[in-house]
Structures are given as structure tokens and as C-alpha cells.
Amino acid sequence: MPLQSDSVATPTINRPRLPKHAPRVVAVDARSLTQTGKGVPRFLAETLRELASQDALKLILFSNRPLHPGHALPPIETVIDTTWARVPGSLWVMARLNTLALQAGADTIWGPAHLLPRRRADLRSVLTVHDLVHRIMPESMGTWNRRIAKWLVEPSIHRADRIVTVSVATRDDVLLLVQPARRDIDVVYLGTRTLSxxxxxxxxxxxxxxxxxxxxxxxxxxxxxxxxxxxxxxxxxxxxxxxxxxxxxxxxxxxxxxxxxxxxxxxxxxxxxxxxxxxxxxxxxxxxxxxxxxxxxxxxxxxxxxxxxxxxxxxxxxxxxxxxxxxxxxxxxxxxxxxxxxxxxxxxxxxxxxxxxxxxxxELFQWRTTARRYAEIFLADCAPLHP
Missing domain, CATH: 3.40.50.2000 (Glycogen Phosphorylase B;)
Incomplete structure (x- = not known):
């Protein structure tokens, strides 16, 4: 049975503030790093590589399958939930990620690829939306992926404390097609390494x-x-x-x-x-x-x-x-x-x-710029930041 969407209006949640000088502990859905390639795996690997040097952040990666060794990430704490390796990744996120994040002491959860688990009062959430293919070109998707997008992605957008899109065009699509009442969406471009x-x-x-x-x-x-x-x-x-x-x-x-x-x-x-x-x-x-x-x-x-x-x-x-x-x-x-x-x-x-x-x-399309913007978003309270 499809999961029901949260209300469009984002409720106010009072969360305890971090102790002074304590790092913000960010639990990252790292399933994208189980594969290589362009797109989301490249975005997540490059952004994490830059974020790893931020003293004010502690990143913890979570996946239900081993990460691909080709990403060559710096040392970042990683939790592989192998007992759930046979479960589809999207269902693993919904069933397990909140629990694992809280056990690891996280106060923030980041869904870098469209998906967040259920809302928790003790976990702040940040969601990255890369596109709305399932709304704009549903015929270009397989049946399973299209259903997952309908049942899980749009509810994730509704319940996120902070939404980040990779372009103004995608932000406008979210506002037009999914959550027209929301006006607190950050746009953070992806990066590249400029060759000399x-x-x-x-x-x-x-x-x-x-x-x-x-x-x-x-x-x-x-x-x-x-x-x-x-x-x-x-x-x-x-x-x-x-x-x-x-x-x-x-x-x-x-x-x-x-x-x-x-x-x-x-x-x-x-x-x-x-x-x-x-x-x-x-x-x-x-x-x-x-x-x-x-x-x-x-x-x-x-x-x-x-x-x-x-x-x-x-x-x-x-x-x-x-x-x-x-x-x-x-x-x-x-x-x-x-x-x-x-x-x-x-x-x-x-x-x-x-x-x-x-x-x-x-300068705008550099991974260090992408990471800096995400660091600002992770370290801020729930009020939006605009470029």
C-alpha cells in the first residue's frame, strides 16, 4: 500500500540546541556510493570529500550495502547495515536510517538523493532534490522506480526541514508540481574540477x-x-x-x-x-x-x-x-x-x-563551493539561506 504524504505545511518542531563548540553530527544516506558513475554518486563523493575538512561537522555515512572502493573518500565514519543488505535500499531508508542515526548520536539527517525516512522530532532533516523526472517525464522511467518516486520521494519533500535543489529550474518544478506553498528552498549548484x-x-x-x-x-x-x-x-x-x-x-x-x-x-x-x-x-x-x-x-x-x-x-x-x-x-x-x-x-x-x-x-561551479553551501545549511537552524 502506498505511503501517504505528509501535510504540505511543515510543522514547527522544537529541537534541543547543540552545546557550544559541539560539532553537528550529520547522518548521510550513502547508498549512492555503492555504485560509481556521474550524477548523484559523483555529487555525493565530491561534496563529502570537501566537507570532511569542516571541523564544525561530523559526518557519518550509512548504507545497507558496502560502498564502492573507487570513490577514494577521506576517512569518514561509515556504518554498513549488512543484516539488511537484501532489502531494497529505499525501504531500508524508511525502516532503519532514523534508528541507526540516533544510535550514532546524529542530530541531522541528510538525504542526498531525493529520499528521507519518517519525521523524527529529535532529528533535523535536509533533502537534496536533483530532478522531478517522475512528474515531468514519467514515461522515461521503469515501473518500479516511478512507483518509488510517487510513494516515497514526494512525501520526503513535504516533510524535509530544509530542501536543496541543484538548479533554479528544479526548484521551480518543486514549487509548481509538488509543494507550491513552500518558499524556503535553497539552490546549490553542482561542481567540477577546472583543468589548468x-x-x-x-x-x-x-x-x-x-x-x-x-x-x-x-x-x-x-x-x-x-x-x-x-x-x-x-x-x-x-x-x-x-x-x-x-x-x-x-x-x-x-x-x-x-x-x-x-x-x-x-x-x-x-x-x-x-x-x-x-x-x-x-x-x-x-x-x-x-x-x-x-x-x-x-x-x-x-x-x-x-x-x-x-x-x-x-x-x-x-x-x-x-x-x-x-x-x-x-x-x-x-x-x-x-x-x-x-x-x-x-x-x-x-x-x-x-x-x-x-x-x-x-568559482560558482566548484565542489568546494558546493560543500561550503551545504556546510552553511547543515550548521544553520531551519531558516532558509539564499545564494
Whole structure:
């Protein structure tokens, strides 16, 4: 039976104040760190790495499965609840996380990936919302994930003491679609590690393409619009016959038709798993990095391509938001493949240079900035902080 949502109005809870000089103990739902990859695992690992140096915070990681060793986190206390390893992670959060957090002496609980356990008067809660795919593109999700989002994510949003979204676009979606009465949502952007000019030069030496290519990074799933990119690229080949397309990303559900379409075009190349160094090299060697998504909560690869390649992005709200801080991003409407192909061909004919940050973006989109904002939120009382 679906779990019922809490009331939209957030009740006032009187919690004991911390003793002077005592660190705030934050219990972190670390299930995302059981896997590697971009998105939430990258966000959580990088933010924790920066937060670990905060003397005013004590972080404790909780999971019902072992964390992936590839994250190379600094020493942070970690609790693996192995007796519950066979339970789906979302249900483990609801059944166990509050108890484990209190046993460890936590006063704050952080759900970095959309989910919080039931409200407790002795635990302050902070929730990170990355997107609202289940509301905006439910058809792009599997049945189980869609049901979990409906039954657990939206109630988590309602009961959180503090909500953090990764973009203004996602904040606006939360206000429009889930909790219109709430006005205390913090926006904290994700980060990247900016390469120095020397590092970029070295990265470029790692790849020597024999022909020009576009590079795309994203899961093979409906929301990423790889099908739309393939239709556009087929027409683009009439404008740029020597151009090829390189793609990499996990294969999600419903990917078989897309994979078959990639195989049918000899100029399309599906790359296997790439390390961060290999990804940077592919971006640096490309005529442009291209991201055709129908919907994103943020779009981390766009930020990671800065300094390495010109960027071609779908004309969607969150990319327009990020575009305020980027010189060298070109927006394309992928709904019309012919027009999109002509638009991209004209952009490439200008011999664009790699995108760069403007308007303070080089400092705003750093993991240390992301961590600083989260530290402020963890250490504050329940009143919102605004950028």
C-alpha cells in the first residue's frame, strides 16, 4: 500500500540546541556510493570529500550495502547495515536510517538523493532534490522506480526541514508540481574540477582523431534523447560527410532500439566505459560536446565540458540557466531534425573554440563551493539561506 504524504505545511518542531563548540553530527544516506558513475554518486563523493575538512561537522555515512572502493573518500565514519543488505535500499531508508542515526548520536539527517525516512522530532532533516523526472517525464522511467518516486520521494519533500535543489529550474518544478506553498528552498549548484591550461594541453595529446567527431555523454535512455540526436546526426552527415559521432553512457531500460540505430550508422561509435581522464580526452578532441536531453535537473556533463570543447545543448530551461555562466554554448531545438542539423552545421562552420566560464562561473561551479553551501545549511537552524 502506498505511503501517504505528509501535510504540505511543515510543522514547527522544537529541537534541543547543540552545546557550544559541539560539532553537528550529520547522518548521510550513502547508498549512492555503492555504485560509481556521474550524477548523484559523483555529487555525493565530491561534496563529502570537501566537507570532511569542516571541523564544525561530523559526518557519518550509512548504507545497507558496502560502498564502492573507487570513490577514494577521506576517512569518514561509515556504518554498513549488512543484516539488511537484501532489502531494497529505499525501504531500508524508511525502516532503519532514523534508528541507526540516533544510535550514532546524529542530530541531522541528510538525504542526498531525493529520499528521507519518517519525521523524527529529535532529528533535523535536509533533502537534496536533483530532478522531478517522475512528474515531468514519467514515461522515461521503469515501473518500479516511478512507483518509488510517487510513494516515497514526494512525501520526503513535504516533510524535509530544509530542501536543496541543484538548479533554479528544479526548484521551480518543486514549487509548481509538488509543494507550491513552500518558499524556503535553497539552490546549490553542482561542481567540477577546472583543468589548468597545461592540463588541457596534456589532455589533448591523449587523443589524435583521424576525422572530426561530435562527442555525447549520457545514459542510453528516453530522457537523454539519444534517438533525437541520431535522427539529427543522420541529416547532419549531408552537411558534414566526414563527421562522426561518439557516444558513451550506461545502457538503461528500453535501450535496445537505440543501440540498434547506432549500429546501423557506420559513422556512429558507441564507446565502452571511460575513465575521467579518457572522458576529458574525448571531449578535448571533439569538434563539440553535444547534449540533446529532453529534460535534466542539472546536466553535470555540460559543466565538465567547459575548457575542453564547444558545447551544443538542447534548448531546455536548465541549460539556459547554466548558459548564463558559459561563453561558447550553442542551443539547438532537437524536435526538428532537419533544422537542428542545419543549425549545428552552421555553428561548426564558425570553428568554435572551447566553452569557458563567465559571470563568476569558475568559482560558482566548484565542489568546494558546493560543500561550503551545504556546510552553511547543515550548521544553520531551519531558516532558509539564499545564494
Amino acid at each position: 591550461p597545461n592540463e588541457v594541453a596534456i589532455t589533448r595529446t591523449k587523443i589524435t582523431p583521424d576525422a572530426p567527431y561530435l562527442f555525447s555523454l549520457g545514459s542510453i535512455e528516453p530522457r537523454k534523447n539519444i534517438d533525437g540526436l541520431l535522427r539529427c546526426f543522420k541529416r547532419l552527415q549531408t552537411h558534414c560527410p566526414t563527421l562522426s559521432l561518439r557516444l558513451t553512457g550506461a545502457h538503461s531500460w528500453g535501450a535496445s532500439a537505440t543501440l540498434a540505430a547506432i549500429e546501423r550508422n557506420d559513422a556512429c561509435h558507441l564507446l565502452g566505459f571511460l575513465s575521467d581522464t579518457e572522458l576529458a580526452a574525448q571531449m578535448a578532441g571533439a569538434r563539440a560536446f553535444i547534449m540533446p536531453s529532453h529534460y535534466e535537473g542539472f546536466g553535470l556533463p555540460v559543466i565538465e565540458a567547459i575548457g575542453l570543447a564547444p558545447i551544443i545543448a538542447a534548448d531546455i530551461p536548465v541549460f539556459r540557466e547554466l548558459g548564463q555562466f558559459i561563453d561558447g554554448i550553442h542551443f539547438v531545438d532537437f524536435t526538428d531534425p532537419d533544422a537542428a542539423a542545419a543549425d549545428i552545421a552552421a555553428f561548426l562552420a564558425t570553428n568554435p573554440t572551447p566553452a569557458k566560464f563567465v559571470n563568476g562561473g569558475s
